[in-house]
Amino acid sequence: MGEVVPDVHARSLLHAGPPYAEGPLPAPVHNAAINAVLFERLADNAKDAAAMLERGNFRLSPAQDFGVTTPLAQVVSASMPVFVIGDGDRHVYAPLVEGAPPALRFGSPDSQCVGNLRLHARFAAMELNDSLAKHPVPLASVIEYALANGNDCHTLTDQANHALLSHLSGLSQSYRTLLEKSPGFVLPVLMGACGWLLRYGKSAIAAGGGNGREFGLRLKSQRHWLTTVAEPPTGPRFPAQVGKTALGAIGDSAVIDLCGLGGQALNCAPSLVSEWRDLLPDDWESRHATVLDADTGIVSPAEVVRHQTPPIINLALVGADQEGGILGKGFYQPPLTLFQQLTERMAQ
Structure with missing residues (x-):
């Protein structure tokens, strides 16, 4: 990543959502940060990596402030491979993910995560990089196909x-x-496409996501994030995860829903609606029409406030304890007060 994002150096660690306030990191993010340090080969073991984090040897920053979108609890470091998404002149970046659990994005402490990411990094360097360099993928067609086929x-x-x-x-x-x-x-590719649209498109919102403690949104041309306490997403648990505590809303993947997909595209995903039917708000089917800007298809703070209805943000449930892991899949509804703050800031 450091090759394409010059401001990211060897001691930079990028996380999802707004900046962290003082205090220890959520356990899953701490796990991911340790594994990022190990991926960089800056420590020999998890204990040493944790000690380096404790000493403040690394700077943790919101990924979207650097034009990067990262999923869930995943922490992105300088030499991790990233997708480059853009129009030829303006780009954003998103990390490769290493497959099924255990995984960095789920905040697992398992050392297998690092090995799996290194495997994907080798494959990407040997094969994926050449394929994409020769034939860039038109992401609009990928999204259109997915929506037409139940995603x-x-x-x-x-x-x-x-x-x-x-x-x-x-x-x-x-x-x-x-x-x-x-x-x-x-x-991550879809996240990058939506992150690009927010960053460079005609929308008031430039960035959005959760860090496990706070959910935040950032307006264009502003560095300060407006935040609210991040409640855990609502959703069914996997059978083996019933009773476990979920972390507050986390992940930059909220950009997908802010761009009219995810929770605003539930009409395209009948199997998901069937699974969540007893949990979804009564107006889920028409919610998109009340929160999206008619011209851009992006969530409009003004429309949210006018209709007193927040967008639906589809997010996985991540375990809050030291084991992290994915507990289930669900959705989060940011409080209206956050959008009211945005509209007030926009009016200034």
Whole structure:
């Protein structure tokens, strides 16, 4: 990442959502930061990496402030491989993810996460980089295909992943099989596309996401994030995870929903609606029409305030304890007060 984002150096660690206030990091993010230090080979073991973090040897910053979007609890470091998403002149970046749990994005302390990411990094360097350099992927067509085939492009991404892989050539069968078994591989790409639209498109909101403690939004041309306490997402738990405490809303993937996909595209994902039907708000089917700007298709703070209705943000539930991990999948509704603050700031 440091090659394409010059401001990110060896001691930089980028996290999701707004900046952290004083105090210890949420356990899953702390786990991901330790694994990022190990990925950089700046420590020999987790204990030493934790000690370096405790001493303040690394600067933690919001990823979106650097034009990077990162999923859930994943912490991005300087040499991690990233996707480059843009229009040729303006770009944003998103990290590769290492497949099924245990994984960095779920805040797992398992050292296997680092090994898996190194495996993906090697494959990307040997095969993926060359394929994308020769044939950049038109992401609009990937999104259109996914929406037409039952995906919301956030919680459900298998069809989007299929569409992305159909554009990639020259991959070995072993690598293609690995990616076919990882439907979440496409998610950072979709995040990057939506992060680009917020950063460079005609929207009031430039960035949005949660860090596990606070959920925040940032307006264009402003460095300060407006934040609120991040409540855990609502959603069914996996059978083995019932009773475990979930972390507050976390992840930059909220940019997907802010751009009209995810929670604003539930009409395209009937299987997801069926699973969540007893939990979704009564107006889920028409919610998008009350929160999106008619011209841009992006969440409008003014429309949210006018209709007194927040957007639906699809987010996974991450375990709050030292084990981290994914507990289930659900959705989060930011409080109206956050959008009221945004509109007041916009009026100044």
